[in-house]
Amino acid sequence: MKKNKMSVTSKQHAAGWAFLAPATLLIVIMSFYPIIQAVFTSLKTGSSANMKWAEPLLYNYTRMFKDKLFMRSVGNTFLYLLIEVPIMLILAILLAQILNNKDLKLKGFFRTCVFLPCATSLVSYSLIFKSLFATNGLINSILVNLGILETNYNFLGNAKSAKVIIIIALIWRWTGYNMVFFLAGLQNIEYSVYEAAKIDGASSWKTFWNITVPLLRPTIVMTMIMSINGTLQLFDESVNLTNGGPANATITMSHYIYNNSFGQGVANFGYASAMSFFVFILVAILAFINMKVGDKRD
Amino acid sequence: MKRKVLSVLLVAAMTASMVAGCGTGKGSGSSAGGDTQSAENPTAGEDEHTLSVSAWDKSFNIPALEAAAKDYQENVDPDFKLNINEVSQSSDIENSITLAGSAGDYSTLTDIVLFQDHWIQKYVADYPDAFQDVNDADINWDDFAEEKLSFSTIDDKHYGVPVDNGTVVAAYRIDLLEEAGHSIDELKGCTWDKFIEIGEDVYNKTGKYLLSMDGDGNDLVYMMLQAEGESQFKDGKPNIVENDKLVKIVEIIDEMVQKNVLYLANDWNDYTDQTILGDMVAGVINGNWIIPTIEKVEANSGKWEITTMPTIEGGDGYASNGGASLYVTANCQNKELAEKFLAYTFGGSQTTYDAALKNGGVITTCISAGKSDVYNEGVEYFNNTPIYAEIVEMGSHVKPVEQSEYHYTCREKVAAAIINITQNGADVKDALQDAEDQLNFEMGN
Numbered sequence: 001m002k003k004n005k006m007s008v009t010s011k012q013h014a015a016g017w018a019f020l021a022p023a024t025l026l027i028v029i030m031s032f033y034p035i036i037q038a039v040f041t042s043l044k045t046g047s048s049a050n051m052k053w054a055e056p057l058l059y060n061y062t063r064m065f066k067d068k069l070f071m072r073s074v075g076n077t078f079l080y081l082l083i084e085v086p087i088m089l090i091l092a093i094l095l096a097q098i099l100n101n102k103d104l105k106l107k108g109f110f111r112t113c114v115f116l117p118c119a120t121s122l123v124s125y126s127l128i129f130k131s132l133f134a135t136n137g138l139i140n141s142i143l144v145n146l147g148i149l150e151t152n153y154n155f156l157g158n159a160k161s162a163k164v165i166i167i168i169a170l171i172w173r174w175t176g177y178n179m180v181f182f183l184a185g186l187q188n189i190e191y192s193v194y195e196a197a198k199i200d201g202a203s204s205w206k207t208f209w210n211i212t213v214p215l216l217r218p219t220i221v222m223t224m225i226m227s228i229n230g231t232l233q234l235f236d237e238s239v240n241l242t243n244g245g246p247a248n249a250t251i252t253m254s255h256y257i258y259n260n261s262f263g264q265g266v267a268n269f270g271y272a273s274a275m276s277f278f279v280f281i282l283v284a285i286l287a288f289i290n291m292k293v294g295d296k297r298d
Numbered sequence: 299m300k301r302k303v304l305s306v307l308l309v310a311a312m313t314a315s316m317v318a319g320c321g322t323g324k325g326s327g328s329s330a331g332g333d334t335q336s337a338e339n340p341t342a343g344e345d346e347h348t349l350s351v352s353a354w355d356k357s358f359n360i361p362a363l364e365a366a367a368k369d370y371q372e373n374v375d376p377d378f379k380l381n382i383n384e385v386s387q388s389s390d391i392e393n394s395i396t397l398a399g400s401a402g403d404y405s406t407l408t409d410i411v412l413f414q415d416h417w418i419q420k421y422v423a424d425y426p427d428a429f430q431d432v433n434d435a436d437i438n439w440d441d442f443a444e445e446k447l448s449f450s451t452i453d454d455k456h457y458g459v460p461v462d463n464g465t466v467v468a469a470y471r472i473d474l475l476e477e478a479g480h481s482i483d484e485l486k487g488c489t490w491d492k493f494i495e496i497g498e499d500v501y502n503k504t505g506k507y508l509l510s511m512d513g514d515g516n517d518l519v520y521m522m523l524q525a526e527g528e529s530q531f532k533d534g535k536p537n538i539v540e541n542d543k544l545v546k547i548v549e550i551i552d553e554m555v556q557k558n559v560l561y562l563a564n565d566w567n568d569y570t571d572q573t574i575l576g577d578m579v580a581g582v583i584n585g586n587w588i589i590p591t592i593e594k595v596e597a598n599s600g601k602w603e604i605t606t607m608p609t610i611e612g613g614d615g616y617a618s619n620g621g622a623s624l625y626v627t628a629n630c631q632n633k634e635l636a637e638k639f640l641a642y643t644f645g646g647s648q649t650t651y652d653a654a655l656k657n658g659g660v661i662t663t664c665i666s667a668g669k670s671d672v673y674n675e676g677v678e679y680f681n682n683t684p685i686y687a688e689i690v691e692m693g694s695h696v697k698p699v700e701q702s703e704y705h706y707t708c709r710e711k712v713a714a715a716i717i718n719i720t721q722n723g724a725d726v727k728d729a730l731q732d733a734e735d736q737l738n739f740e741m742g743n
Contacts, residue, residue, distance in 0.1 A: 047424035048400035068736060135564075136572060157513065157564045158721060243565050245514045246721070247714035267396045267424070 042273035051270060060274035069248060070275060073256040076163070080252070081231045084167045089223060091175050093216070096182035097208065102191075111183070115176040122173070126240035129169045130156065159249035162242050166250060169237055174230070178223045185219035186212070225287050232283050253279050347377040349636055350408040351624070352394070354385045355658075357590060359412060359622065362461060362660040365653030366643035373649070374642055383408050388622070392417055395627075399425035409630035410640075412461060412622050415449035420703035422452050430626045431455040435637040437645040443618075443663040448698040450623050457625055459640040461654075463661040464585040464621030465693035466521050468607040469592060471506075472681065474580040478503040485581075486605040487614035490522075490550045497559030506580040509554065510573035513562030516713035517619050520705075521583065522547045525607055525615030529699035530708050536741070538712065538734040539727060546610060548716060548726055555720040562720065583607050585619040586689050590659050592679075599679045606692060616695040621663075661689050668693075704741055711737045 006014065042060055044051040054060055064070045098104070099111055117125065132138050133155040143149040155161045189212065197207045213220070235254040238244055244251035244259070251259075253275065261272035353359045360382060367380035385391055391413050398404050399421070407428075421428055433456050439447060442460055450458030470482050478499040485496065497508035511518045523530060528543045530536065538544055554560035561578065563569035570591050573579050577595060582588055592602060607615035624644065626636050643650040644664075651667040654660040662668055668690030676682035702708065715729040 048396070049402055049425045067739065068732075134568070134572065136576060154564065157562070243514065245564060245717075247514070247717035248710075249717075262393070262396075267400050269400070 038273045038276065041269050042277055044270040046270070048267035048269050054270065060271045061278075063271065064275055064278060069251070070253075070256055072248065073251045073253045076250060077232060077234060077252045079163065080167060080170065080234060081228060084170045085224070085227045085231060087167075088171050088175050088227065089178060089220070091171065092178035092223070093182050093213075093220075095175065096179045096186055097212065099179070100183060100186045114179055117173050117175075118177040120173070122236035123240050125173055126169065126237050129165065129172075130241050133165050156242050157246050159246055162246065162250045166237050166241060169241060170231075170234075174227070178227065181219050181223050182216060185216045189215050221290060225290050228286050228290065229283055232279060232286070346632060346635060347375060348379040348381065349410060349630075349632070349639060350381040350383060351410040351412065352383045352385060352391050352408045353412045354388050354391060356384065358587065358658045358660060359461060360384060361658030362650075362654035363412075365657060366639075366647075366650045369643055369647055369650045369653070370639055374638075378639070380639075381408075388414060395421060395425075395428065399428050404428060404628040407627040407629045409632070409636055410624050410626055412624050414620060414622050415446070415458065415464070416620075416701070416705045418450050418457055418623070418625065419452060419701060422457065423703055428628050429457055430628060430630060430633055431457050432459060432626055432637055432640065435459070435641040435645065437641045441646055441664055441666050443665065443693045443696065445618050445696040445698045446621065446623075446663040446693075449701055450625075458623030459644045460621075460623045460663045461644055461660065462587060462621050463663045463689065463693055464587070464618040465661075465663075465689050465696060466525075466583060466607055466615075466617040466619055467586045467589070467604045467685070467689060467692070468581065468583045468615075469589070469602050469604045469680075470508075470581040471598065471601050472603050473601045474500060474504050474506055482603050482605055485608070487612065488608045489612040490554075490608050490610055492612075493608045494550075494554055494557060494559050497554065498557055500580050501558045504580065507561040507573070507578060508559050508581045509583055510561040510563055510569060510579045511583075512566045512569040513717055514565050514713055515706075515709060516562070516716055517584065517709065518551060518560075519544065519547055519712050519716070520709065521607065521617040521619050522550075522609075522615075524617035524619075524696070524699050525609050527697045527699065529701075530712070531700045531702040531704075533700075534702065536704075536708065536734050536737045538708075538737070539730045543610065545726060545730065548712075548719065548730060550610070551716055552719050552726070562717070585621060586661055587620060589685075593659075600681050602680050603683055604680060604685050604688065614695075616692055616697070618693065618696045655686060661686055663690075663693055665690065665694060704737065707740050708737055 041051070043054055043057050045054045045059060046052045056062075095114055099107060099114070101107075104110070120128075134140070135152050135154045135157070139155070140149065140152040144152060153161070155165055193211055193215075194207060197211055202210070233254050234252040235258065238250060238252040238255040239258070242250045244255055257272045257275045257279070260266055260268045260275070351363060353363055363380065363382055367378070367382075370380075371378045385394075391411055394407065395411065395413070395417075398406050418429075435456075437456075437459065439456065443463075443465075446460050446463070447456070450456060450460075468485065470485060472482055475481055475485075475496070478496070480496050480499060485493065488496075493508070500506060500508045520530065523544055526543050526547075528541065530538060530541070530544065532541075551560065555562060561573055563573050574582060574588075574591055575594055577598070582592060593599075607617065609615040624640060626633060626640075630636050646664050646667055648667055648670055651660075651662045651664060652670055652672040654662070655672055667673075668687060673686045673690060674684050675686075677685050711733040712730070715724075715733040718724040718729045718732075719726055
């Protein structure tokens with residue numbers, strides 16, 4: 001057989017490339033090309049039909065720092081991030097710890113229950129929270145009937161309570177999701193370690209902080225990065241639950257970007273792209289810090 | 299070898315199914331027009347007797363278009379067909395125009411589109427070749443309310459043919475007013491101070507607010523200001539903080555909220571579903587297209603009446619809010635037919651407008667068409683008063699005010715300022731200054 005001059009390894013290489021090629025090509029066309037185009041778009045202004053290079057070139061990038069509304073959306077997003085992520089992760093670890101108990105009955109049932117919110121679509125759960133907390137909604141009826149509130153309270157019409165509700169909704173939706181990662185992490189910790197601790201006389205609180213948490217560090221770092229990333233891109237809740245209101249008090253960065261690009265009659269693609277890159281840089285920086293802090297390898 | 303053949307077949311099958319999957323996405327436009335069933339491609343009329351149009355409301359503007367199609371079929375061209383592409387809400391049409399304009403490809407649009415008048419100025423500015431003017435259409439423009447045409451006339455060119463009417467009505471529950479010891483006559487063109495007085499009585503006696511509005515898209519400022527003959531814009535620039543009337547109006551709104559006369563809803567659905575359908579209010583002030591929403595509460599039939607809105611100094615307030623027109627897109631190949639059709643029907647045909655009113659509750663801004671018997675019939679829901687004729691009459695008094703392509707941006711900023719004032723007790727001038735700054739920022743001033 002003289003036809004095949006290729007050696008076995010180079011043949012394997014060729015096959016490898018052949019298998020990689022379609023996916024790579026699709027990623028390049030569907031992701032990388034638009035990203036590069038977005039860089040150019042972010043340097044342009046004008047109506048979407050007739051975009052011109054901005055004057056000065058970085059106009060869109062300087063504009064966003066003077067834009068009070070964008071700055072507020074950044075503030076809101078960080079507020080959600082700072083309050084929601086720690087509460088959610090601590091709850092998730094505690095739940096995982098409880099559900100990992102060897103003596104617990106109906107473990108599968110409880111695990112399913114906690115994970116179930118993640119199976120609901122973002123839009124539908126937002127709409128359900130919206131109707132729960134509506135002025136004539138269920139929560140108001142309960143609180144009024146219990147005598148806690150005198151008259152129905154407009155939860156979503158008030159900036160502070162609307163933010164609290166977004167945070168509650170986020171915790172409800174994502175705690176179970178993170179718990180699953182912690183559960184998986186806990187399975188990897190040898191039971192003998194706990195046994196040894198017990199023999200040494202460590203209380204369960206000490207065991208938790210000195211054994212469970214350090215051994216779960218990789219999982220904690222991963223869930224942190226995912227949660228931070230997810231919260232920075234928070235969109236569905238802001239759109240569906242409060243629609244950014246009242247008076248844009250609860251708007252998030254992604255929602256504002258969306259409003260600028262696909263909001264009614266706006267089509268301000270240049271500015272929206274510039275803001276997207278701002279979010280991109282934020283995510284990159286936060287993930288970097290997180291990895292540096294979380295990475296305790298010698 | 300067999301395996302190879304099999305894998306090639308599999309790949310082919312997958313590719314084919316992918317292509318087929320993408321293909322089914324097309325041609326989803328439904329046909330709702332008269333007897334038109336050929337909705338294969340909703341975007342273009344296939345022959346010289348067919349036009350396509352996009353509209354969104356099955357109980358409002360689609361019956362009006364069907365009425366027009368039937369009128370034209372019966373009286374002009376029996377072969378005429380109107381393919382109606384029904385979308386679920388008005389913003390779908392607006393988004394499709396932005397999309398087509400951004401892509402520079404208008405072939406996705408129908409021959410004619412219906413959308414809110416406030417948008418046309420922005421569209422013509424942003425996408426100059428998206429719409430064809432209808433100057434050549436045989437329409438007596440003087441027969442239409444001046445204010446309505448002031449939107450769709452740009453550089454003395456007519457772009458739109460009016461369909462419905464945005465004239466503001468102040469509708470009140472006469473039974474609740476009576477319970478509070480007042481009557482609708484007291485409210486006719488009263489001062490806002492008087493309005494607040496009555497509103498307090500109504501809230502204390504019946505527990506209902508005299509007025510509600512969508513707090514996010516607060517149209518009240520625009521309507522109250524137009525009743526004074528003023529605009530939020532002056533010579534293309536925002537006129538907010540220096541506008542004494544506007545400052546006064548915002549103060550009135552704040553007072554109304556504090557005294558439980560006005561309820562600001564969280565969003566549009568909250569406004570319609572909770573405050574109006576949920577029976578929270580004793581009055582509604584908005585464009586008359588809100589009437590079908592009011593009428594959905596059948597239990598209150600016969601308990602409503604309409605009148606003019608209050609003003610600061612007293613006297614009948616006339617304003618207009620919303621309303622849509624038909625616009626011919628660049629994709630229309632048969633402009634002549636489009637113009638003929640529009641001129642014959644919405645240009646002033648009694649048959650079209652009477653049927654549109656009966657089937658969809660669409661009220662015209664065409665002055666002569668508003669004088670027919672159908673318009674002068676009493677409406678049972680409104681205590682058998684002839685509200686339609688009244689509305690057309692009121693519409694002829696509305697003064698045109700300066701319009702801007704930044705109408706909705708302005709509305710959003712001022713609405714945000716109002717929420718800031720009513721909820722957080724912000725200073726009126728400061729909050730409005732903030733709104734003006736932000737508006738200037740977005741306008742690039």
